[in-house]
Amino acid sequence: MGMTMTQKILAAHAGLDSVTAGQLINAKLDIVLGNDITTPVAVNEFKKASFDKVFDKDRVAIVLDHFVPNKDIKAAEQSKTCREFACSHCISHFYDVGKMGIEHALLPEQGVVTAGDCIIGADSHTCTYGALGAFSTGVGSTDMAAGMATGMAWFKVPSAIKFNLTGKLPSNCSGKDVILTIIGMIGVDGALYKSMEFTGDGVKSLTMDDRLCICNMAIEAGAKNGIFPVDDVTIEYMKDRCERTPVAYEADSDAEYERTIDIDLSEINPTVSCPHLPENTKPADTLSDIKIDQVVIGSCTNGRMEDMEAAYKILKGNKIADGVRCIIIPATMQIMRECVERGYVTAFMDAGAVVSTPTCGPCLGGYMGILAAGERCIATTNRNFVGRMGHVDSEVYLASPYTAAASALTGYITEYKEV
Numbered sequence: 001m002g003m004t005m006t007q008k009i010l011a012a013h014a015g016l017d018s019v020t021a022g023q024l025i026n027a028k029l030d031i032v033l034g035n036d037i038t039t040p041v042a043v044n045e046f047k048k049a050s051f052d053k054v055f056d057k058d059r060v061a062i063v064l065d066h067f068v069p070n071k072d073i074k075a076a077e078q079s080k081t082c083r084e085f086a087c088s089h090c091i092s093h094f095y096d097v098g099k100m101g102i103e104h105a106l107l108p109e110q111g112v113v114t115a116g117d118c119i120i121g122a123d124s125h126t127c128t129y130g131a132l133g134a135f136s137t138g139v140g141s142t143d144m145a146a147g148m149a150t151g152m153a154w155f156k157v158p159s160a161i162k163f164n165l166t167g168k169l170p171s172n173c174s175g176k177d178v179i180l181t182i183i184g185m186i187g188v189d190g191a192l193y194k195s196m197e198f199t200g201d202g203v204k205s206l207t208m209d210d211r212l213c214i215c216n217m218a219i220e221a222g223a224k225n226g227i228f229p230v231d232d233v234t235i236e237y238m239k240d241r242c243e244r245t246p247v248a249y250e251a252d253s254d255a256e257y258e259r260t261i262d263i264d265l266s267e268i269n270p271t272v273s274c275p276h277l278p279e280n281t282k283p284a285d286t287l288s289d290i291k292i293d294q295v296v297i298g299s300c301t302n303g304r305m306e307d308m309e310a311a312y313k314i315l316k317g318n319k320i321a322d323g324v325r326c327i328i329i330p331a332t333m334q335i336m337r338e339c340v341e342r343g344y345v346t347a348f349m350d351a352g353a354v355v356s357t358p359t360c361g362p363c364l365g366g367y368m369g370i371l372a373a374g375e376r377c378i379a380t381t382n383r384n385f386v387g388r389m390g391h392v393d394s395e396v397y398l399a400s401p402y403t404a405a406a407s408a409l410t411g412y413i414t415e416y417k418e419v
Helices: 005-014 039-048 073-088 103-109 124-132 141-150 175-186 201-205 208-221 232-238 305-315 333-342 344-351 401-410
Strands: 024-028 031-035 060-063 093-095 118-121 135-138 152-156 159-166 194-199 225-227 259-264 271-273 281-283 294-297 325-328 376-379 395-398
Touching: 005 024, 005 118, 005 135, 005 194, 005 225, 031 039, 031 103, 031 141, 039 073, 039 141, 060 073, 060 103, 073 093, 093 103, 103 124, 103 208, 103 333, 118 124, 118 141, 124 135, 124 208, 124 225, 124 232, 135 225, 141 152, 159 201, 175 208, 175 259, 175 271, 175 281, 194 208, 208 225, 208 232, 208 305, 294 305, 294 401, 305 325, 305 333, 305 344, 305 401, 325 344, 333 344, 376 401
Parallel strands: 031 060, 031 118, 060 093, 118 135, 159 194, 159 259, 194 225, 294 325, 294 376, 376 395
Antiparallel strands: 024 152, 271 281, 271 395
């Protein structure tokens, strides 16, 4: 029986000729990732287990992004633990204030992850890197500690669902609308512990930012990982960027999938996920009576350059509606710099938005945009659970940067339409 892309990567890292769905394996890791929330827990477990060194200082990445710059004393103590650990073990990929970014935007940008890698991260959205043709998945802090020490991790090989993409997205849609549409179709447990493998002629029309967004939210369908094939778009993105030589794996023609789902990208509509689950999706144009108090454009899902471009296109020369707070968060310092140099930051400020240093802050209800009781936010983030962005009586609507920016101008959920 043939293997899927994910199964081929896992077999190679386990030193096996082949693997099958459900098989338990022990695989070598290329990168072990943690952030300022999860790394301190991993550090404590690392010390409790009496580990005295990391397996490879160049293959551990620690990114301070959730509460950085530190929001309070506890956040400062957590960051201090990370800094001390990174210093004592000479961690090469340690990203602090001034060079940090939101981890799942930063690592691809900096070339830390590459095609064919096997990656774990103590953050559920580590599945993002499947956009590069890597196997990447989120784990707990204890697994991170073991991974840092041994360079190995246990996995149960996932079965897979194939998403056959055709056509090309409308100009007012992005990868966010694709993945919200899919989650609306299959539900938040529709791909539970499965690999979501995206293939078909439509893949070539998706940009790398689209693919990163789609894989980022695979976890919101319960998936173990999401993954795209390595094509010309991937190769061009990785060119002169990646630290290691990329390895492209292709699914076998007789690879076994639990099912195949056909998606015509040309039929995708601007889509919004309504409270309180990502699967509760509706077309944006059916929600025009929903008044909003806040807009957040950023996060590991939609804080990349194309997302900033979409926001700029809509906000430039316009004014954000009275009573609406609009928070724009470029995902990395490099993206922030480009926004400054292109004049985007000035345009955002002229429109009435505030622009933040890279941080996960509002997405997880941490800081930089907490909601009060009864308030509504439309956000380009990835989760809208009860209390996700603040008070348990607040509401979060998930959308693309096009829809979020258009909504900022009207004060109501609004589908963006090309003029």
